[in-house]
Amino acid sequence: xxxxxxxxxxxxxxxxxxxxxxxxxxxxxxxxxxxxxxxxxxxxxxxxxxxxxxxxxxxxxxxxxxxxxxxxxxxxxxxxxxxxxxxxxxxxxxxxxxxxxxxxxxxxxxxxxxxxxxxxxxxxxxxxxxxxxxxxxxxxxxxxxxxxxxxxxxxxxxxxxxxxxxxxxxxxxxxxxxxxxxxxxxxxxxxxxxxxxxxxxxxxxxxxxxxxxxxxxxxxxxxxxxxxxxxxxxxxxxxxxxxxxxxxxxxxxxxxxxxxxxxxxxxxxx
Numbered sequence: 001x002x003x004x005x006x007x008x009x010x011x012x013x014x015x016x017x018x019x020x021x022x023x024x025x026x027x028x029x030x031x032x033x034x035x036x037x038x039x040x041x042x043x044x045x046x047x048x049x050x051x052x053x054x055x056x057x058x059x060x061x062x063x064x065x066x067x068x069x070x071x072x073x074x075x076x077x078x079x080x081x082x083x084x085x086x087x088x089x090x091x092x093x094x095x096x097x098x099x100x101x102x103x104x105x106x107x108x109x110x111x112x113x114x115x116x117x118x119x120x121x122x123x124x125x126x127x128x129x130x131x132x133x134x135x136x137x138x139x140x141x142x143x144x145x146x147x148x149x150x151x152x153x154x155x156x157x158x159x160x161x162x163x164x165x166x167x168x169x170x171x172x173x174x175x176x177x178x179x180x181x182x183x184x185x186x187x188x189x190x191x192x193x194x195x196x197x198x199x200x201x202x203x204x205x206x207x208x209x210x211x212x213x214x215x216x217x218x219x220x221x222x223x224x225x226x227x228x229x230x231x232x233x234x235x236x237x238x239x240x241x242x243x244x245x246x247x248x249x250x251x252x253x254x255x256x257x258x259x260x261x262x263x264x265x266x267x268x269x270x
Contacts, residue, residue, distance in 0.1 A: 035157030086149035107149035118266035134183025
């Protein structure tokens with residue numbers, strides 16, 4: 001083989017490698033942009049609800065099949081802008097040993113969420129440290145961070161594929177938490193194409209083990225505008241425990257304001 005031919009072969013190979021590298025970067029960028037677009041459509045589909053209140057029944061099921069139940073209410077105030085997150089309060093009314101327990105969450109974007117919990121037995125409001133947000137919420141399979149708003153800017157996104165889930169066309173995206181102290185390395189999310197609602201989330205822990213799966217179903221549209229799941233079921237694949245949240249009496253625009261979502265009110269809620 002002549003030196004001239006060899007040099008020409010190397011130039012062609014180098015150009016091919018450069019094009020492949022550019023193509024790979026473009027492909028990754030396209031996947032990131034498409035993943036963000038899918039997540040953004042879901043995020044904005046809920047704009048304008050102002051506030052809502054819902055009653056819930058929480059069912060805890062252990063690995064042996066034994067069940068216990070709790071009654072609670074969740075109140076949500078829509079974010080004022082894209083730079084801050086929604087505010088929410090979870091209030092337990094039964095059983096007696098947890099009655100009056102309340103969790104207040106102020107969702108942020110990249111800064112740590114603010115969360116406070118009121119424990120009736122101690123008669124005090126306690127701020128939850130950001131390093132503890134990955135811990136279980138009142139013994140359920142939901143973590144504290146699962147009970148704050150899943151704001152768009154909290155994650156980096158990647159489009160994976162389109163597929164049917166239980167007969168519903170979905171876009172499947174991967175999202176990576178950008179905020180500190182998350183208990184998750186990544187999450188895989190199924191978002192339905194017709195209504196842009198979450199249908200399933202696979203949670204992977206910091207060691208990238210498939211830790212939990214959340215299924216969302218029994219969707220209803222309220223007021224001809226806002227979709228809400230009627231049931232959430234979180235399964236822990238390591239402990240084989242599940243927690244189910246069944247929603248009822250969902251109401252919108254009830255007149256809640258910022259004054260209803262401050263730590264001082266927690267001790268007065270029932």
